[in-house]
Amino acid sequence: MFWAAFLRALGVLRISRRWVRRQGAVVLTFHRVLTDEELQLTASLPGMIVRRETFDDFLQYAAEKCDLIQVADEPVWARNQKLKVAITFDDGWSDNATSAYPLAQKHRAPMAIFVVPRRTGTVLPFWPERAASALDRHMTTADRTQSQSYIEQTIESLKGLTAQERKHRIDEITSSGSGVGSNAPVDQTMTWDQIAQLHAGGVVFGSHTSTHEILTGIPPAQAQDEISLSRELIEGRLNAPCSIFSYPNGDSSRNVRELVARAGYRFAFLNQDPGVWTPLSDQYLIPRVNVCEYHLVDDKGRFSPLMFDYAVVWNAAKGLLAEKRAGLWKRLSNKWRGWSVKFHLQSAEKSHIEKSSS
Numbered sequence: 536m537f538w539a540a541f542l543r544a545l546g547v548l549r550i551s552r553r554w555v556r557r558q559g560a561v562v563l564t565f566h567r568v569l570t571d572e573e574l575q576l577t578a579s580l581p582g583m584i585v586r587r588e589t590f591d592d593f594l595q596y597a598a599e600k601c602d603l604i605q606v607a608d609e610p611v612w613a614r615n616q617k618l619k620v621a622i623t624f625d626d627g628w629s630d631n632a633t634s635a636y637p638l639a640q641k642h643r644a645p646m647a648i649f650v651v652p653r654r655t656g657t658v659l660p661f662w663p664e665r666a667a668s669a670l671d672r673h674m675t676t677a678d679r680t681q682s683q684s685y686i687e688q689t690i691e692s693l694k695g696l697t698a699q700e701r702k703h704r705i706d707e708i709t710s711s712g713s714g715v716g717s718n719a720p721v722d723q724t725m726t727w728d729q730i731a732q733l734h735a736g737g738v739v740f741g742s743h744t745s746t747h748e749i750l751t752g753i754p755p756a757q758a759q760d761e762i763s764l765s766r767e768l769i770e771g772r773l774n775a776p777c778s779i780f781s782y783p784n785g786d787s788s789r790n791v792r793e794l795v796a797r798a799g800y801r802f803a804f805l806n807q808d809p810g811v812w813t814p815l816s817d818q819y820l821i822p823r824v825n826v827c828e829y830h831l832v833d834d835k836g837r838f839s840p841l842m843f844d845y846a847v848v849w850n851a852a853k854g855l856l857a858e859k860r861a862g863l864w865k866r867l868s869n870k871w872r873g874w875s876v877k878f879h880l881q882s883a884e885k886s887h888i889e890k891s892s893s
């Protein structure tokens with residue numbers, strides 16, 4: 536809050552918001568919208584959660600102060616008086632249907648959800664919650680904050696392993712001690728019925744792979760299956776085209792990007808480094824900004840437009856600036872290489888002429 540207030544006082548936040556508004560659109564990644572009761576029960580990490588009340592207040596603010604757009608359609612790039620913002624959800628948790636969707640309807644906010652078709656209607660569908668739940672059961676210490684950061688670090692380090700190594704390690708974690716148990720039907724993904732209901736209500740559905748494997752940690756043939764099969768499954772269930780994709784954990788590579796492009800998607804979205812979707816963005820590497828509770832609230836826990844400008848818009852602006860700087864550096868070094876090749880050729884030619892005339 537201190538830094539946010541400081542940057543606002545300097546005028547930096549206002550300038551960065553204006554710049555982002557002129558450059559393109561900010562695509563937000565949400566995962567879960569939970570009631571305070573559900574918050575006590577969930578095994579999901581705080582970086583994935585927004586409180587229902589905060590989401591309601593955020594949507595009210597965004598519906599008034601921003602131009603809410605749908606990511607399945609290319610934005611109208613013409614300059615706008617309002618900041619273009621898109622709302623997306625990853626994973627397809629059941630709270631998207633019970634909390635996020637009714638609020639999005641209330642505020643007429645377009646929404647896209649990236650689902651994992653082989654993990655619909657499942658309790659604890661993904662390994663981070665299963666590992667977190669098992670690790671949490673091991674903890675007997677009273678210090679929740681310390682155990683939370685231990686769990687977060689363990690999950691981060693698991694993400695760096697290959698799928699096979701990770702499975703082995705998670706089996707170890709979950710088989711020791713009391714193992715995984717769901718104390719929380721709250722950690723469940725939407726059923727196909729819920730997905731169909733939301734689809735009929737105007738929500739656009741995209742693919743987040745068939746089983747949520749991190750695509751850079753599996754063999755190319757398996758990655759291709761994850762990318763293509765998920766699309767077919769969603770299209771078959773909803774009888775509608777599935778044209779958008781989001782990378783699990785935001786992880787992509789040149790090969791993975793190629794597979795997504797070849798599978799026939801129109802747009803694919805990242806979720807690692809914040810950035811802005813501009814007309815120059817690679818259509819298969821569109822940046823998003825991950826949003827959770829502490830990106831949106833003040834020190835009293837209430838939705839704060841200042842925090843949104845600081846933690847979301849300013850971060851997106853910094854990402855775009857870094858991208859532009861990298862682009863400029865690449866162009867300059869290419870030019871320099873061109874000049875030096877030309878110079879060498881000219882001097883070689885000159886010495887050749889001198890030699891032949893002497």
Ligand SMILES: [Zn+2]
Pocket residue numbers: 625626743747783784
């Ligand atoms: Zn995900």
